[in-house]
Amino acid sequence: MQSELSIRLNDDGYKNWIKAGLCLQKIRDCLHGFVRTEIEKFHQILLGTNPNLRQRICSNYCRSQGTKFQKACFVCEEWKREILKHHTNQNSTIYWGNCSPLLWPTNAWEVAKVYMPRGQANRRGPENCDAAALLNLFIFCDHFHFERQKLIEVIKCRNDLMHSVEMSVSVEWFKNYRRKILVLLQEFQNIPEAKAANKMIQEVTSSDWKVKMTVTDAVDAAVKFTDEEFDVGEVYNVELDLIKEWAEELSLALEEQEPLQQHLNSLNTFKEFLKRNKELESMLHKELQQLFILEKRLNSGKDL
Known part of the structure; x- marks a missing residue:
């Protein structure tokens, strides 16, 4: 080995490809606790805002697939409407297949996954997601108030890494990535775990x-x-x-x-x-x- x-x-x-990926892992790890707490708060806000969401359970085992979610029962339709009210871009592609609608009344994380990119169906919590999924959540759920462009820039970098056929990035790309990821971390300065992540990322990106x-x-x-x-x-x-x-x-x-x-x-x-x-x-x-x-x-x- x-x-x-x-x-x-x-x-x-x-080597730069690996180092860039490690930095994304550090961002993901420092956000776990914060995301879980905030999504629970968001779920409680939804329940408190719409009386139709309280103490009601889906009786039809409503299912969603891919970008499709049709023929929902009354309970799931109410949840769908409320979730979309808080989506910052309802005209974008929404991957309803990420979640299980019948769990929306009791599982806050199933609500969160509506705001995420494809491929989240089996992710049972923020610790199972990659950094891009969490950053997309911050962009598309209006419960969060981070600067959108900083999030987008790092998501673009992550996509570069995952779409690199040779699993390789240039020195110039890596320098630009370092700048963007450190700028993003400024948004998370009130999250205690982000301080240690910032230190580690600066060391990783500035050393050989x-x-x-x-x-x-x-x-x-x-x-x-x-x-x-x-x-x-x-x-x-x-x-x-x-x-x-x-x-x-x-x-x-x-x-x-x-x-x-x-x-x-x-x-x-x-x-x-x-x-x-x-x-x-x-x-x-x-x-x-x-x-x-x-x-x-x-x-x-x-x-x-």
Whole structure:
């Protein structure tokens, strides 16, 4: 594991890709408690504002799928109207399939997921989401009052990372990203956990991870983080999480099928990357199987 990781980290573009992803993880982690508390408050506000939402339970097991939510019962229709009142852009695509409408009266997080991008159906709390999902929540739910453009800029950077076929970003891109992410953190200065995240992110983005390798057959790698040795296992775990997120993003793109050939090319590049890094291939078996199933269906012309 260490030898292959050290070789990958000697590529500056890949190393910056990992470091940028680590910063997003730190932002996500520092926001968990704040988001959970605020969403519970928001849920109580909804219940207190609309008497029709109180002590009523869906009796029809209403379901939503993708961007569709139709034939709702009275209770779910009331919740839908109230949720949309607090959406900052009702003309945007809303992924109703993220949530279970019948849980809206009792589960605040199921309400929150209406304001998030696709792919949140199995996320049971803020700790299970990526940074982009939480930042989208801040943008589209009017309960939050952060500066919209700062959030958008970092979401764009996250999308660059997840859409990078080579899993690589330039030095210039990384410098611009560092500036945007530190500007965003100013918005979170009243969140206690954000202070530690800010310090870590400044260290990550301003330092180099120096990889030392022996010239013997047995490669001994060590990752230097600032002036201290950063645990190689931690770097590897960050890398693994990011690649899983990248693969999940590709799966969602393949399901939507637009532009199909571009996504299939990305999948082929991903497979070539894993062939060169066998230990990652073995750790990503579940994600690869999902991608292969989608690829087979698409190549056979079957609907997903």
